[in-house]
Amino acid sequence: MKRIAVFTSGGDAPGMNACIRAVVRSAIYHGVEVYGIRRGFNGMIKGEFIKMDSSSVSNTIQKGGTILKSARSKEFMTPEGRQKAFEQLQKHGIEGLVAIGGNGTFAGANTFYQEHGIPCIGAPGTIDNDLYGTDFTIGYDTAVNTALDAIDKIRDTADSHERVFFVEVMGRDSGYIAMPCAIGGGAEIVMIPETHTPIDMVIDTLQNGWKRSKTSFIIIVAEGDEEGHAPDIAAKVQASIPEMDARVTILGHVQRGGSPTAADRMLASEIGIGAVEGLLNGKKNVMAGIVNSKLVYTPFLDTITKRKLINPRYNRMVEILSV
Template identity: 65%
Template sequence: MKKIAVFTSGGDAPGMNACIRSVVRSALHMGLDVYGIKYGYDGMIRGEIFKMDSFSVSMIVQTGGTILKSARSEEFRTKQGRQKAFENLQEHGIEGLVAIGGDGTFTGANIFYEQYGIPVVGCPGTIDNDLYGSDYTIGFDTAVNTALSAIDKIRDTAASHDRVFFIEVMGRHSGYIAIQCAIGGGAEEVMVPETSTTVEDVIDKLNQDRQNKKTSSIVVVAENGDQGSAQEIADKVKSHTKNLDIKVTNLGHIQRGGGPTAFDRTLASRLGLAAVEGLVNGEKNVMAGAIDNKITYTNLKLAISKSKPLNQELVRLTDILSK
């Protein structure tokens, strides 16, 4: 293998640039030519492919977002779109791909590999931490710390006005961001898709807190739970309680931006190197991850199809500490 390419796709995550940097410099260290593809699969279809050097990734390890840009591609879902992408890769002599992204990115990479056989190694770049095959995904730690910083500030306001705040955090269908924010932020309750906490449970907890002279509360809500959004849950609670000053904050896309933490920079750098080494060593259609702090390779099909359960020790800890 002499030529590889790297691209980012789907939602951006802090640490993607650190991963790009690692892929480029690791490839150059191993004597490979390395190309960047802008705008993910859309750029692959349009031929936005350019050669990268060590200088092209200078001063990016500390930045959020992705210098290669990102996009969601409807055209890549078609055979004609994938054919265009393949032809553009062939034109540049590219023999292997490093795909940095999440579930959707890897779904596309798996189909592309099965159709054309180009070796692909994925790096899990998503704040949701929902991919099987790695204890942590690139961007998750930064997202948690960003959300936690906001929750700390909201706590000040909640305490000053004796309010209950329902705070919605991201995670797609995973409660990892919510559970860690609940523990770190001292939340009185947390609602995640993986557990059966109901609106009635929240009402009982808030009433109990008031009986115990607790004057303010924080409830962390993961998006896409079966009880509804933070706003919907807050409205239900408000209609069944008295004398509670209830407010709602949706932290939204602030969680996806900002400079990555040291943990994310290191993880992204390790996985970028692992991706290049995997391609050189003959790995195909796999995701590079870290389990128990050791680099592993997991088949892309497994990474996107097998559920990653929420750590039950964290759930138990939240229940104990919120008393």
């Protein structure tokens, strides 16, 4: 393999640049040429290829976002779009790909491989952490720390005013972000898609707390909780407890940005190197991940279809720690 390309796709995540850097530098280290493709699959179709050298990734390890930019591509979802992408890759002599992204990215890469046979290795770049085949995804640790930092600030006000705060964090399908925010943020309740926390239980917990003269509460809500979004949940609780002084904060896009943490830089670097060395060793159609501190390659199909389960201890921890 003489020339490979790297791109980012889907929602951006802190550490994507650290991963791009690791891909570029390990390719160079192994004597392989490396290109960056801008704007994900869209740029692949349109031929937005740029030659990368060691200095093109200097001073990027600490940066949030992605220097290669990211975009959604409807065209790549069609066979015609993928054909165009394939022709661009051939034209530029690209023999292998590293795709940094999440589930959707790997599904696209999987289909592309079936049709055109260009080896591709995925790097799990998403703040959501809901990817099978890796203990942590690139960006997750940073997102959790960003959210927790915000929750620490909110607690200042919650304590000062003796209020109930409903804080919505990211997580459409999982409580991966919500759970450490709840445990690390000293929250009394956590509401996540994986487990059902009925509104009545929230009301009970608040009322029991007041009886024990607890005066401020933080409730962490994953955006995909089955009871609704934080404003809806707060409204329902308020209806039952009119005297409650409740506030709602939706952390939103802030969670996607910022300089990656040490753990995310390490993870992104290891996986970036692992992706390149995997390609050179003939691996294809797999995602590189770290499980129990070891580099593993998981078939794209498994990362798309299998579900990583949140640690069941965590619900119990919230219960114990808010005693």
